[in-house]
Every structure is written in structure tokens, then in C-alpha cells.
Amino acid sequence: MLITLWLRLGAFLGKTLLWLLGIGLLGWALSTAWFAWQHKGPVPDKEQVAPGxxxxxxxxxxxxxxxxxxxxxxxxxLRDAHAKAHGCVMAEVQVPSDLPAPLRQGVFAEPGKVWQATIRLSNGNAYPQFDSLRDARGMAIKLMNAPGKQLLADRQSQGEQDFVMFNHPNFxxxxxxxxxxxxxxxxxxxxxxxxxxxxxxxxxxxxx
Structure with a gap:
């Protein structure tokens, strides 16, 4: 009798797992289709500023x-994100010499130009934690002596340009x-x- 009970319980759990797997796959397929439909069509080549x-x-x-x-x-x-830094380093950032003409804008206007920079490497979490824990990793680059108007009114004499990145191709x-x-x-x-x-x-x- 006990063996029969175990066999029935195993069959029930097996069917339940198969149903859950099927529902999960269906949900994944539907969300993928919805995402593809929502984002179909050409991607604009200029920034789109939303109302408000x-x-x-x-x-x-x-x-x-x-x-x-x-x-x-x-x-x-503490910062609201990327609270823990791995370190900050001085660096040189060089514009590729073969950069396509449409991309030669701003600090990238002169192919081969070398910019002095500071780079901060960090964890993504808002709380300092062990580096062994799974987390986004950030890299912020600050170019020095960059031309152009500064975003902040009280830093017009700084001549800096920042690039903020992390280790994933999409935000x-x-x-x-x-x-x-x-x-x-x-x-x-x-x-x-x-x-x-x-x-x-x-x-x-x-x-x-």
C-alpha cells in the first residue's frame, strides 16, 4: 500500500511539474511575442525626448x-547605486582612427585623438557587499579637458565629459x-x- 501511495504521489508531482513547465514556456513565448510586437519597426537614429x-x-x-x-x-x-568602488584609475582614452564619419561628433570628432581620463570601477548594489556576490559591475569614465558647455551651471570651468556604463549590452x-x-x-x-x-x-x- 505504501509503495502504491508513493507511486501515485510521484505521478502527481511529475504531472504537476510538467504542467508548470508548460505554463512557464507558454508565458515566456507570449512575453517574447509581446515584446517583439511592442518594439517592432526601425529604431530612430536620434534621441527621442518624451513629453514631460x-x-x-x-x-x-x-x-x-x-x-x-x-x-x-x-x-x-552612501550613493543610491554603485555604492562600493573596486578602485579608481588614471587612463588614456583614444578615439579609433577608423571611426565612421557619422560617429565623429563631440569628443569623437578627431580620429586618433587621445583623452586623459579617470575611470571608476564599481559594484551596482546600493549597499557595499562582497565582490563574490552576483551583481552588475559599473565603469564610469570621466574625460578631462573636454570642450563644450557643461551640463551643470556651477561647473562651467571643469571641461569634463562623463560616460556611465555597466557590464550588459542593454539597460x-x-x-x-x-x-x-x-x-x-x-x-x-x-x-x-x-x-x-x-x-x-x-x-x-x-x-x-
Whole structure:
């Protein structure tokens, strides 16, 4: 009798696992198809500024300040992301000599030019943690003596240009609106809501 019970339980668990696997594959296929449909068509070659982007940017800044306050340790403040640096190094960044003409813009205008730079390497997490833990890895490059108007009004004499990157070919959100929604959910401690913001499946960011 005990053997029969075990066999039936094994059969039930096996069927359950097969059903779960089938549902998972179906969900993956549907989300892939939805993502492909949402992003079909040509990609614009110029930046698209969304309506209300300036206001959304201000919301993101206030959320970042709230996250920094949450991470504060007495009088010690941590960044809202990439809090732990592996190190900072002095470097030289050279523009490729065979750079195609359409890409020769700004600091890339002169093929072969060498820029002096500082590079910061970091973990992605907002809390310092062991490097052995899985995490995004960041690399921020600051070019020195770069021409052009500075973004910040009080740093016009600096002549710097920053490039912020991490070790994945795609960013984890598609636009400013998604970024605002994502960081707001994380600031509220609702990490699941960062990628599943509502009951409407069209708003889910499964692939993200």
C-alpha cells in the first residue's frame, strides 16, 4: 500500500511539474511575442525626448534623495547605486582612427585623438557587499579637458565629459518613465512592483 501511495504521489508531482513547465514556456513565448510586437519597426537614429521628461527627471532626483536617506548610516551617506568602488584609475582614452564619419561628433570628432581620463570601477548594489556576490559591475569614465558647455551651471570651468556604463549590452529600463516607476517601487521597498507595476499584463516587464 505504501509503495502504491508513493507511486501515485510521484505521478502527481511529475504531472504537476510538467504542467508548470508548460505554463512557464507558454508565458515566456507570449512575453517574447509581446515584446517583439511592442518594439517592432526601425529604431530612430536620434534621441527621442518624451513629453514631460523634465518633470519625470525631477521626480527621479527626489526619489534618489529618498533612497540615499534610507541608506544613511549615522553621518555616513552612501550613493543610491554603485555604492562600493573596486578602485579608481588614471587612463588614456583614444578615439579609433577608423571611426565612421557619422560617429565623429563631440569628443569623437578627431580620429586618433587621445583623452586623459579617470575611470571608476564599481559594484551596482546600493549597499557595499562582497565582490563574490552576483551583481552588475559599473565603469564610469570621466574625460578631462573636454570642450563644450557643461551640463551643470556651477561647473562651467571643469571641461569634463562623463560616460556611465555597466557590464550588459542593454539597460534595465527602456525610457525615463520606466526608470521613474522602477526606482520609486524600489524606494518603497516593493521590488516586485518594479517590474510588475499593475495587474495589467501589458505593463509587466518580464524580460527586464
Amino acid at each position: 521628461e523634465a518633470a519625470m527627471t525631477q521626480d527621479i532626483i527626489q526619489t534618489a534623495i529618498r533612497i540615499v536617506d534610507q541608506h544613511r548610516e549615522s553621518t555616513r551617506y 534595465f529600463v527602456s525610457d525615463v518613465a520606466e526608470y521613474r516607476q522602477n526606482v520609486a517601487a524600489q524606494a518603497d521597498g516593493k521590488k516586485a512592483m518594479a517590474f510588475l507595476p499593475s495587474l495589467d499584463p501589458r505593463s509587466w516587464q518580464i524580460r527586464h
